[in-house]
C-alpha cells in the first residue's frame with residue numbers, strides 16, 4: 001500500500017443531502033458538511049480546496065448526481081487530485097460502486113480520498129484489514145444495524161458460559177432431568193399452562209384477566225404447584241414464595257417475560273455486591289448471562305416477541321378486552337396513541353380513531369379516521385407488502401442467496417485467519433526471545449524492549465480478531481433476520497381479513513396523517529428496507545421497488 005504523500009493536493013470538497021435516504025437534516029446539512037471539511041483542511045496545509053461540489057436532494061443510492069459527475073469530470077481533467085467528504089455515506093450508499101471508486105478508480109488516477117468521520121485517508125499508511133473494513137463500513141453505515149450490537153454483545157457473553165441450571169428449583173413449566181440435576185426438561189402439565197397464558201395474552205387478554213381465568217378454572221398457581229411436585233422435597237426450607245395463593249398480575253407477568261421458555265438459560269439477574277452486604281442488586285438486563293438452547297423451548301421466539309411487544313403497547317383499556325387497533329394507531333403529528341370513539345348519527349353508529357385528549361377535545365386537527373376505512377386500508381397495505389416480500393424472496397433466490405453478504409463473510413473469515421497466523425508468529429517470537437535471554441544471546445534491555453514490542457502486537461491482534469469476529473456475526477445475523485422477515489409474512493400470504501393477532505404480528509404501528517392517509521410501519525421494517533436497498537443495488541433498477 002502506498003503511504004507516500006505528495007507535497008500539494010488540489011482538493012474537491014464533496015457534500016450531499018437527501019431526505020429520501022433518511023439523512024438527519026441538522027447534523028448532515030450541506031452547511032455543516034462544508035464546515036467540517038474546511039476545519040479538516042486547516043490542519044492539513046498540504047491540501048488546498050479548489051472546488052466545492054454539492055448534491056442537495058440527491059440520493060446516495062446511485063451516482064447520477066450533477067455535482068458528483070462534475071467532480072469526476074474535473075478529476076479526469078486533472079483539476080483536482082483529492083476528494084474530501086464528511087463520511088462514506090455522503091459519497092455514496094451503493095457499496096459496490098463506492099468500493100470500486102475508492103479501491104480501484106481513485107488509486108489508478110492518483111486521487112487521494114478522505115472520509116473524515118470514518119478516519120479514512122488513502123494517503124495514510126494502512127492496516128492490513130483496511131480494504132475490507134472500508135466497504136464493510138459502507139455496507140453497515142446507513143441502512144443497517146441498530147439493534148444488532150445489543151444482541152451480539154449478549155451472544156458473545158453467552159458463549160463463555162456453559163448454561164447449566166444452577167437454581168435450587170426448576171422454573172414453572174420445567175423440571176430437573178432425572179440423570180442431570182443441572183439440566184431442565186419440560187414438565188408438561190405446567191408447560192401447557194404456560195402456553196395457554198401466552199396464547200391468551202396474544203388474543204388480547206390483559207394479565208389481570210388471564211389471572212382471573214386461571215383462578216376460576218382452579219388451576220394451581222406456580223407456588224401451589226411447586227409445593228405438590230416431586231421436585232419439592234426441600235421446598236419448605238429453600239423456596240421463599242411470594243405468599244401468592246392464587247394467580248396474580250405479577251405471577252402472569254413473570255411468566256410472560258421469562259426467556260427461560262425460549263430454551264434460553266438466563267441467570268445472574270441479581271447479585272450481591274460482596275458477602276457482607278445482604279442486599280441483592282439487580283443487574284442490567286444486558287449483563288444477564290444468557291445461554292441459548294440449553295433446554296427445550298415451550299414458547300416460540302415469535303410468540304414471545306409478540307407478547308413483549310404487546311406489553312409495550314399502551315392499550316389504555318382496563319376492561320381486559322382490546323379492540324382490533326388498540327394501541328397500534330398513533331397520531332402522525334404528535335405521536336400520541338389515538339383514541340377510539342363511537343358516535344351515533346341518524347341512528348347509525350360510526351367509530352373513529354382520532355387525536356383527542358382526556359376531555360375528549362380535539363388535540364391535533366384533521367387527525368381522525370373511520371375505523372372501517374382504516375381496516376380496509378391496512379388490509380390492502382398488508383396484502384401489497386406480502387406480495388412485495390414474496391417477489392423479493394424470488395429475486396434473492398434468483399441471485400444466489402445474497403452474494404454480497406457471502407462475500408463479506410468470506411473476506412472476514414480470511415482476515416481472521418491471517419490475523420491468527422500473525423498472532424501465532426508473535427507468540428512464537430516471544431517464546432524464543434525468552435530462550436535467547438536465558439542463554440545470554442540477548443541482554444536484559446534488549447529482552448525487555450523486544451518483549452514489549454511483541455506483546456503490544458499480540459494485544460493489537462487479539463483486539464482485531466475480536467472485532468473481525470464481531471463484524472462477521474453482524475453479517476450473519478443480518479441474513480437470518482431477512483429470512484425471518486420473509487417467513488413471517490409468507491405465512492399470511494392469503495390474508496383476507498384482519499384480526500388482532502395478525503395485526504400485532506405484522507405491524508409495528510400505524511400513523512394517521514388524515515382521514516385519507518396513513519403510514520404503516522411493518523414488523524421487520526428495517527429488514528424490509530435493507531432488502532429493497534440490496535436488490536436495488538443488485539438489479540440496478542429503481543422503479544420496481546418504489547411505492
Ligand SMILES: [Zn+2]
Nearest residue numbers: 331334355364
Ligand atoms: Zn396528535
